[in-house]
Amino acid sequence: MKKRFVILALMLPGCWLGAAPEKGEVPGSRVLAQPMYSGDGAVIVLSSSVKAAYRGPVLLFVNRTRELFLQGLNITPGSLNCPLEIRIGDKSDGDASVLSGRVRDTKGNLRERIELPDPEAADLTRFRRAIVVAFLRVYMVDAGGTDETMQDLPNWLIDGAIRYLDGSQRQADLDRAYLLWSRACLPPAEELYAFDSYAAQAEPALAATLSGWFLENRGTLFKRLLKEAANNNRWSPAYVARLLANSSVERFDGIMDQRWQALGHRVATPGVTTAGIMRRFRSELLLFPCDYGMMFNPERAYYTFQDALADPEDEDLRRAALDSAARIRMAAVGRDGMLLAVSEAYVTFLHAFAKGAKPSELGKMLHQAEGLRRELELRLEGGTVLMRDFEQ
Numbered sequence: 001m002k003k004r005f006v007i008l009a010l011m012l013p014g015c016w017l018g019a020a021p022e023k024g025e026v027p028g029s030r031v032l033a034q035p036m037y038s039g040d041g042a043v044i045v046l047s048s049s050v051k052a053a054y055r056g057p058v059l060l061f062v063n064r065t066r067e068l069f070l071q072g073l074n075i076t077p078g079s080l081n082c083p084l085e086i087r088i089g090d091k092s093d094g095d096a097s098v099l100s101g102r103v104r105d106t107k108g109n110l111r112e113r114i115e116l117p118d119p120e121a122a123d124l125t126r127f128r129r130a131i132v133v134a135f136l137r138v139y140m141v142d143a144g145g146t147d148e149t150m151q152d153l154p155n156w157l158i159d160g161a162i163r164y165l166d167g168s169q170r171q172a173d174l175d176r177a178y179l180l181w182s183r184a185c186l187p188p189a190e191e192l193y194a195f196d197s198y199a200a201q202a203e204p205a206l207a208a209t210l211s212g213w214f215l216e217n218r219g220t221l222f223k224r225l226l227k228e229a230a231n232n233n234r235w236s237p238a239y240v241a242r243l244l245a246n247s248s249v250e251r252f253d254g255i256m257d258q259r260w261q262a263l264g265h266r267v268a269t270p271g272v273t274t275a276g277i278m279r280r281f282r283s284e285l286l287l288f289p290c291d292y293g294m295m296f297n298p299e300r301a302y303y304t305f306q307d308a309l310a311d312p313e314d315e316d317l318r319r320a321a322l323d324s325a326a327r328i329r330m331a332a333v334g335r336d337g338m339l340l341a342v343s344e345a346y347v348t349f350l351h352a353f354a355k356g357a358k359p360s361e362l363g364k365m366l367h368q369a370e371g372l373r374r375e376l377e378l379r380l381e382g383g384t385v386l387m388r389d390f391e392q
Helices: 049-073 124-142 155-166 170-182 198-202 204-230 237-245 252-263 275-282 305-309 315-331 337-355 359-383
Strands: 043-046 084-088 099-104 110-116
Touching: 043 049, 049 084, 049 124, 049 155, 049 204, 084 124, 099 124, 110 124, 124 155, 124 204, 155 170, 155 198, 155 204, 170 204, 170 252, 170 275, 198 204, 204 237, 237 252, 275 315, 275 337, 275 359, 305 337, 305 359, 315 337, 337 359
Parallel strands: 043 084, 084 110
Antiparallel strands: 099 110
C-alpha cells in the first residue's frame, strides 16, 4: 500500500549510544535498552533505558492483537522477511499519536515500523489498527509484493475487517446493516463497493458487514484480496463482483439483495436476541393465503392472526398457518430462551388453528403469545440485549 506510507525520520538502533543529552533531557534517555523480541522473532520492541519498563506491556499488546485478529484470517502473523519494529518514544507529554510506515534498515531490508511517542498516552485503538495493517502489509510482502506492485485496499475494508474480527459488535452491526438495506437506504452495489464508498465510510456497522463477506471460510477471499493487491491488482467494483459472486457488475445488485435477505436470518452470535432480531421476527407474524392459489388481491395480500380468528374455517388460512408456524420457528433458532418461548407460543396457536380448534381456545392461545411478545419487546427497549447462558 505504497501511497499511504509515512516514512519516519527516526535514528537507527545504536545511534543513541554515546550521544550527549540535550538541555532539559532526562539523563540516559538516549541510551538504548536491550531490544525485546516476540517468540518467533517477527516483532522487535525498542526503547531507551528510561522507558524500558514499557517494552513488556507493549509486546504483550502486540502479541494479543495479532493473535485475536490474524488467527481469524488463518494467516501467519508475522515474518522474518519483514519484521515489525515498535519504537517507544521518551515523551511524557500526553502525545496520543501513533506513527507507522515502512522503512529499510542499514542492510536495505524492509521492515514495518510503529512509533509511540508517549507510550502511556498512545491511543490504543490507533495502535491496534496500526498493528493489524502492518501485519497485513507483511503478508503482502511474503506474497511477492514490492513497493512498485503493491496496491492499496480501501480504508473502510480494513477498518471493517478489524471491527468484524473483534466480534463484540457483530450482531449489532448486522442488525444495523440489515435495517439500512431493508429500508432502501443503501446505494447500488457498484457505489457500495467503490474504493471511497461513502456509505461504508459513514457507517462502521456497514463496513464491518461488507468486510465480513470476505472473511468467511477462514478469510479465504480476504487472503486472495491481499495476494492479488500485492501483485498489482487494483480494487474496483467489477473486481469485487467477480470475486464475491462470480458475476458481472451489472448483475451484482440482484445477487447482493439475495445476500442481504439471507443475512436477516443469520445467527451472528448464538444465544443473543436484540431489538433488530425482534423486529425481523415480528415481520413473520402474518398469514399469506394468496400463496396457495387464491386470486391475488392487493387490498388483502396478507392476514394478521387476529384477522384469521374471524374466519377459522377457511382452508387456505389453515394451510397458511402451518407455513407461518415453520417460518416463526426458524426465526427463533439460535436466539435466547425468551424468544424461543415466544416462538413456541405462536407455533402452538397456529398448529391449533390449522387443526380447527375452538375459537375460544384459539383466542386464549393468541392472547398468551402476544403477551409474551410484548413483554420481550419491553425488555429489549433502550438497546438491551438478551443472552442465553449456555453453561446452565
